[in-house]
Amino acid sequence: MNAADKKRLLREMLFARRFEERCYEAYVERKIGGFLHLYPGEEACAFGVLEAARPGHDYVITGYRDHVHAIKCGADPKEVMAELFAKETGSSKGRGGSMHIFDVKHHFMGGYALVGGPFPLAAGMAKAIQLKGGDEIAICFLGDAANNQGTFHESLNMAALWKLPVLYVCENNLYGIGTRIDRSTAVVEQYKRVAAYNIPSAQEDGQDIEKVFKAAQKAVKHVRSGKGPYFLELMTYRYRGHSMSDSNAYRGKDEERMWSKRDPIIMLRDRLIESGDLTKAAYKTMDTEILDQIENDIIAFAESSPEPRVEELHKYVFAENDPWVKGAARGGDK
């Protein structure tokens, strides 16, 4: 990773941070509804891993904390914001919402709201890749607490058994809503749990994007070479509550302070300043440009977009004009 890459990643992460912070405001302004789960604090996970993979080419799937992963895969942030604003121009045409960002043309295969749901879906996509003989891999990002679902174990077993090209990334932020990991999980170190399936794994500092990148390179190489699944655990922290309806009351202030000192963006920024590749002023300019872009470009687009039409309520429930449904194609004996 050279200085230019690092600077670009710094910008991408800062953009993601500001995007999510703006979502928070828009939620308070009641422009965004429903459940909203934000990503600040965890940026180095998505950016570090996907930087080591081929976003837009590899198939990515995750849970409800999904805006940033979609954007890194290539989703237009305008469309993501429009989705949050429930507009027809949104990535899911206003039908999905925050937890269900989809951008299939960039191989971002969705955000899903049921904890543990994406594990087997990722294995299934890997199975399809294997059948088709492609060089893509499937990448599944999920939280630590999701690993207590049966789907986790069932999927790992199948992935290992059939050597499926799938990378499971565990964003371990130490909590599942208000329950700390040691109160829900017998083995706290998640990377150890996959040993039972003979799946290679590693644990890495999820706040340091360079370390994440390196660990992910190894993981991606393993999976892409046809050796089967890999499990990467990234130790991270979410700054805000689980969702907008969660106050974080269960976390100690000391703990929060400790993690805020390990901010992935600040750490990378300071490193670039120290090496002389970035000035404080340049960083400030970058930030201002991002804030302007979000306000003038992204929010303006979302605000001014039309809502979906009630007449189209039933669109997307089933395939349209499917010949196999209406009897257009019959066959059989005359």
Added chain:
Amino acid sequence: MAQIMFWEAVRRAHDEEMANDPMVICMGEDIGVAGGTYKATNGLYAKYGAERVIDTPISENGFTGLAVGASFLGVRPIVEIMSVNFAWLALDQLFNSAAKVRYMSGGQLTAPVVVRSPGGTAHMLGAQHSARMEKVFMGIAGLRVVTPSNPRQAYGLLKSAVRCNDPVFINEHELMYNMKGEVPDNEYFMPLEGSEVAREGRDVTLFGYNISVHWCMAAADILSKQFGIEAEVIDLYSLAPLDRAGIRKSVSKTHRAIIVEEAEAPVGVGSEVMAIINEECFFELDAAPVRVSAENVPIPYNHTLEKAVIPDANDVVAAVRKMFGK
């Protein structure tokens, strides 16, 4: 009689039943230290301790099955599934184990487990957080399904469910936890089977359950004031079994029936009540029964679309007016 909120009524029932019987435990995600997403178990962790108020991992089928197993040996678990959408994951244990074990053991074993879970469409929660699943539960032999429409029922039904020797699924509603209502000061047990007359009337019966009872009540008010139509509202708080006698009695009196449900129409409470009317009192009818149901689509995020999917009191009024040609 005190006015308390729905969540307080549920909490009080937990508290009394846990105080009454050391074998009553409760479990679910974030119900202990955090006190529950809707505060239904608030304060119980401090009072009864971690052994009986259990924060579970996110393993719905696992912890529901665990509760069923514990109930085999005399424990009386009250399981909270954070949202009915997540109860899909626990259906195997609920349907294949809890509901069937009494029968397939020839009556040797029973699973007196209570599973409570909020369902319904709240506000812009999207397709995977807006399930109305009662139709699924009510079709399973061996499982009782009740669905309270007010704090009194929430309290009285949970009390009876804990003591009942069958598995009981309690379908609550995300939007109703802060609703206030009168609950008896003295201990009170509601029969798990039956229905209630929420409002008497002579011209048409509006059948509702859970949140749709409130749409029916609001509609009955409008119909009486503006159209001179006196609607009777029947609260079908027991969905499995449905109260055949109560349905027959009301339809035999009003000769007209409208069933109001928050769920989409296919294979639902509406179709089931219509079938019962057909079987019990077809010749009493002056008009074909009508369903007021949700549109048959996954719930959209956009609020305008969401509102278009879910019926409300106005839709009930419109259906009655159409039936009467008014």
